Amino acid sequence: MTGDCCELAARGYSRDGKRDDPQIVFGLVCTPEGCPVAVEVFAGNTxxxxxxxxxxxxxxxxxxxxxxxxxxxxxxxxxxxxxxxxxxxxxxxxxxxxxxxxxxxxxxxxxxxxxxxxxxxxxx
Known part of the structure; x- marks a missing residue:
């Protein structure tokens, strides 16, 4: 999914090889069982x-x-x-x-x- 309205979207390291598309970065913190307990969104070039x-x-x-x-x-x-x-x-x-x-x-x-x-x- 792509778009052009997100203030945090920026070009950064793309793990799926889409270097020209702006992206955002998610920081996810999970329990030992893998259940998410916290999420934070960062600029795409973080x-x-x-x-x-x-x-x-x-x-x-x-x-x-x-x-x-x-x-x-x-x-x-x-x-x-x-x-x-x-x-x-x-x-x-x-x-x-x-x-x-x-x-x-x-x-x-x-x-x-x-x-x-x-x-x-x-x-x-």
Whole structure:
């Protein structure tokens, strides 16, 4: 769906390859079960990592949620975002490692053992 009346519509990174169409960005916060609890609309040229700080504030201030774990890819949870937003707020996060980090971890801790990842609900 496209249109030309939305003040927030802007050209930005398009995941579906429609680079010429203005778009908007949705920030969605969900429960562990995947149920949405908050949504915010951002300008279409807003980069994903720029949405994290406002969502942290929203969950803490508006909803009184203290224990939060952010799950995102390296594009969403950049090292800069972790250092400036998540770590100072005392929040947990799950993201992916780069190949050199995986190699260093394997050298330090030993070979990858998939059976170590069989547990569920590790964050309480």
């Amino acid at each position: 980069a994903d990592p720029a949405t994290v700080a406002s969502q942290v504030e929203k969950l803490r201030d508006r909803y009184g949620i203290g224990k939060i774990a952010w799950v995102g890819d390296r594009g969403m949870l950049t090292q800069a975002r972790i250092d400036t937003v998540l770590r100072p707020a005392g929040l947990d996060w799950v993201s992916s490692l780069r190949a050199p980090q995986v190699s260093a971890l394997a050298q330090e801790k030993g070979p990858f053992q998939p059976s170590l990842f069989d547990e569920r609900n590790l964050l309480e």
